[in-house]
Amino acid sequence: SQQGEEDPQALSIQEGENATMNCSYKTSINNLQWYRQNSGRGLVHLILIRSNEREKHSGRLRVTLDTSKKSSSLLITASRAADTASYFCATVPRGSQGNLIFGKGTKLSVKP
Amino acid sequence: GAVVSQHPSWVICKSGTSVKIECRSLDFQATTMFWYRQFPKQSLMLMATSNEGSKATYEQGVEKDKFLINHASLTLSTLTVTSAHPEDSSFYICSAGRTGETQYFGPGTRLLVL
Numbered sequence: 172s173q174q175g176e177e178d179p180q181a182l183s184i185q186e187g188e189n190a191t192m193n194c195s196y197k198t199s200i201n202n203l204q205w206y207r208q209n210s211g212r213g214l215v216h217l218i219l220i221r222s223n224e225r226e227k228h229s230g231r232l233r234v235t236l237d238t239s240k241k242s243s244s245l246l247i248t249a250s251r252a253a254d255t256a257s258y259f260c261a262t263v264p265r266g267s268q269g270n271l272i273f274g275k276g277t278k279l280s281v282k283p
Numbered sequence: 284g285a286v287v288s289q290h291p292s293w294v295i296c297k298s299g300t301s302v303k304i305e306c307r308s309l310d311f312q313a314t315t316m317f318w319y320r321q322f323p324k325q326s327l328m329l330m331a332t333s334n335e336g337s338k339a340t341y342e343q344g345v346e347k348d349k350f351l352i353n354h355a356s357l358t359l360s361t362l363t364v365t366s367a368h369p370e371d372s373s374f375y376i377c378s379a380g381r382t383g384e385t386q387y388f389g390p391g392t393r394l395l396v397l
Contacts, residue, residue, distance in 0.1 A: 213376065213390040214327075259326060268334075269386055270317050271378070273327045 177260060177274040185282050190247040192277040194260030195240075201263040203236055204271065205245050207256045214259075217245075222265075252283045286310055287379045289389035296367055297397055304362045304392045306377030312357035313379035317386060318350075321374040333360045367396045 177194045184190055196203070205217040220227045220236045220243070227234045233246040247254055257278045261271035286309040296302050306316055314335050319327040331352050332340045339352035349371075351363040360379070364371055372395050378386035 211374075211393070214388045216388070219385070261327075268315050268332055269380060269384060270329050270332055271319075271327075271386065272329070273319075275326045 177258075177277050179277060180275070181278045181280070183280040183282065184250060186250060186252055188250055188281075190250050190254070190279055190281070192245045192258050192260075192279070194243045194245070194274050196243075196260070196262045196272070196274070197241065198262070198272075199265040200238070201265050201267070203234075203243050204261045204263070205232075205234060205243075206259045206261060206273075208259065208276075209256045217258075247279075250279075250281045252281050255279060255281045285380075285385075285387040287313075287377065287387045287389040289375075289377060289392050291392060292390060293393050295395045295397065298368055299366055302364045302367055302394060304364070304375055304377075304394075306360045306362070306379065306389050308358045308379040308387070311379075312381075313360075314357065314381050315386075316354060316360040316377055316379045318352060318360075318362050319376045319378070321376065321391075327376060330362075364394065367394070369396045372396045 200222050202221045204219045206214045208214050218229045218234050220234050231248045236243045257276045259276045260274040288307045290305045316333040318330045320330050321327045329342050330345045333352045333354040335354045335357050341347045354360040374391050374393050376391040377389045380386040
């Protein structure tokens, strides 16, 4: 399977704390994206980082990419209860038509 | 911009019936659409790649005769689950975009087969 791995599978923190999720993948990529999914709902695109980028910020989100290790991390700072959701990384394999290979996801629970 | 819709959002059907799910790009033309499936508490798995005007490309393990995909125009792709069975119950999500560029996801269709 080309599916990536994410850890932790589940993460429970208090409001105000930072949450870090990691993702590993197997193939060469064009870019890596992070998505959020609330229970039973559609996907929300959070951030895209290209293979030639190492770090990217968007509001309270910080994403890093290490192509030599085929890994990425998503940091959510100053978490809020509304951040409670499942988070998925997804890669676009190099040479593909743009389809996404999703990781298994991290279920984040932020307690108020 | 870049809005993708899916219809229906919810469908319940009896075992043995066929169900059609539509994926539309509302404000752009999509040369490529992808269909994903998500079982409860699992991640999304790519089912097939749909290119306008040509046959869909299915991922390994996905039965093309069971999951019929038609991409007849640059704004519409349909997924038909034929002779649905309870094990086909899942969340089906499409994405649309131009080949090799950012994909935009629809809100998903939840299928329950009784």
